[in-house]
Amino acid sequence: MNRPTTMSARRALVIDDDEAVREVARASLELMAGWEVLAADSGSAGLALASAARPDVILVDVIMPEMDGVATVAALRATPATRDIPIILLTAVAQDDEPDRFRGLGVAGVIAKPFDALHLADAVAATLDWDR
């Protein structure tokens, strides 16, 4: 199938229980950066997908039912196939103590929600020191 755009080698996984956020993030990273984007609607589904697909970066929502973002990060870090994949947390601007909560998780950074869909890829790339 011929494509009008050139895909780069970057592959991102978005884990968020909110379909609207997943879809905007997917469109943003695909259309603005040409990355391949995988998406999962729960921490457990994300963990399985990350192990199978080995993305270059994983964006994880903090507040999700059942397995929240912190537990998801811990599981990703405990899994040999995913332990070295950089993780960026997606979090709605909220609790003042969040920086403390996230310190020590070993994530590469935090991107606030609502994010700017025009510049999400820039924010990810800047966090990971990637060239765009």
Added chain:
Amino acid sequence: MDGAPRPTSTPRILLVGLSAELATWLGHRLGGATVVHAPPGRAALDALGQGGWSLLVLDHERAGSAALDLLRRVRAAAATAELPILHCLERAAASRLVPALATRPGVLRLLFQPVEREELARAAAECLGVTLAPAPPSSGDARAMTAAITAMWQRFRAPTLERVAVVEQATTALLQEELDAGLRERAFHEAHRLAGSVGTFGFADGSRLAHEVEQLLRPPRALGTAEALRLADLVSQLRYALEQAPALPGTPAAR
């Protein structure tokens, strides 16, 4: 295979053996249709089993040996036996494969490789009886991204306003001194989701208002008359904000 259709007005398309990026593009091109990409094999079978699909698009070459198995299962299950299929394959393979697959006329359409995206979009639109949206976006184009977000907002507007309705319900209950912990918790979570999402669609004020609502509803904060009135005011503003046009770059509302 449980392929029982779900009641929905938005077409749902399953792409197998193609790409997630193409799924996004096709969704935009079809005016906000739900397009899901699944890798061939178990993931595709699981996705199909969820039911409610309007169309299956299959790339025979990329799906490999899983393609025939998937097609046979689709045709064998009563719920999906007549599911329209767009089957992308090499012309040379068609005569060998089609007699075994086209068990019902009119529900299998072949697209011969190389298949252009626009050709695929036109064929999908014909199968679904919908019209194509304006020209597709190109990579790195802010105007195209804005158009994509606008199209997505049309899809997510109704469920977003349903979330507002939950907060309104909690507000009414609070004003009547009948707000229970369960509804408060639900409204709190909906406000959190609104705060984190609507700004992305161009409703910065909506996110700010939803965040204030979230803070008010966050347990164990005591909720008295002053909080109830403030909540009512915030929720009213929130609904109003979300009923306006989104203020995305390049749209009239942003000027």
